Amino acid sequence: MPIKEKFFHIMTDNAMVGVYIIDKKLMWRYVNDALAAMLGYTPEEMLGMVGLDSVIHPDEIPQMVRNSQQRLSGEVPSAHYETRALHKSGHVVNIEIFANLINYKGQRALAGTVIDITARIAAEKQLHEQRQELEMLNRTLEQRVAEALAVSREKDQVVMQQSRFVAMGEMVAGIAHQWRQPLNMLGMSVQALQLAHTKGKLTDEIMERHSLKSLEVLKSMSHTIDDFRNFFRPENDPQCFRLDDVVERVVSFFNSNANGIAITTDVRSQSIVCGHMNELSQVVLCILNNARDALLERHVAGPIILVTVIRDNNMNLIKVSDNAGGIPEQVIGRIFDPFFSTKDALNGTGLGLYMVKSIVEKSMKGTVTVKNTATGAEFSILLPLH
Ligand SMILES: Nc1ncnc2c1ncn2[C@@H]1O[C@H](COP(=O)(O)OP(=O)(O)OP(=O)(O)O)[C@@H](O)[C@H]1O
Ligand SMILES: [Mg+2]
CATH class of the missing domain: 1.10.287 (Helix Hairpins)
Structure with a gap:
């Protein structure tokens, strides 16, 4: 065997990719182990085949023949394309071919390399499907x-x-x-x-x-x-007002209907806040009314409500605490929900604290939280400083 041919065989027989030569009648002239294994045959089995029919997907044969003719005629000397082959067991193998026109034993022939891209195609298909699914989810999500x-x-x-x-x-x-x-x-x-x-x-x-x-x-x-x-x-335009004015106003309003409940105020900061004074007044009143309801309902001896206004971490803090025994743990997480009430329909709509939360958060950009102390409930309203 001439040196050149020997070298060719060493290279191609051991190549990781498929290598082939077909003649102008589209008959196999050389098939390496890798290509034969890719399609489930031995090289000998493939060399004994007549034409490409048994290893190329039927739908791809016309295009394949056309490509090969173009190259054999010299019209398109080399080509790079993807197509579908058939494995001996019948399943499709996606392949990528790089093919060239060559002179083989004095005749025009085609030599090429073949890579199995089945896994890549499957991954691309999966990616495409997932992308479509995601797009669809996104669309419907919106x-x-x-x-x-x-x-x-x-x-x-x-x-x-x-x-x-x-x-x-x-x-x-x-x-x-x-x-x-x-x-x-x-x-x-x-x-x-x-x-x-x-x-x-x-x-x-x-x-x-x-x-x-x-x-x-x-x-x-x-x-x-x-x-x-x-x-x-209801007020239209937001305005800036003093927090201690609000507390004083609400407490005096509350005292007119307090049923003997004492309110103590401890105003340690005279901050200015901006928003709707009436809304904030209703927020505080609503919390006071709830405290009063709890104190009366539970017949607390020596009922006390304490309203504190302080500055806390660059925020204004209004704290309202009572000694009515607190909010049961099983309901404390739901008291700000609309229509949540432990009172009967005549005494409670369950909208009070919902309104409180919505005014404090949406209108005043603050937060309202609640916790139980040793003696009762404690509501904290944090409002941004002006
Ligand atoms: N200080 C408190 N002590 C004990 N429970 C309280 C206190 N404040 C609120 N609650 C509980 O939270 C629930 C919800 O209060 P919310 O103000 O939203 O509604 P409500 O007072 O029941 O009815 P309304 O809408 O008429 O005010 C009350 O029913 C009560 O069970
Ligand atoms: Mg209420």
């Missing part, structure tokens, strides 16, 4: 998020609407409470006038005294309406 957002927005609106009713209900209940005594006084005054008149004892002095007193009472009733209206009036 849609699902949009749908969920729309539902939650709608729910939020309903809840907000209802909490406005709650605030209105609280306003009416507060006014009713405040008016009970002056209404009694007015009633008694009218009765006294009637009596004096019936007895013929209605003097100018009596008339004057009762009129003045009644007008005074009416004025204070009218004040009560203004107070409540101011307290619950």
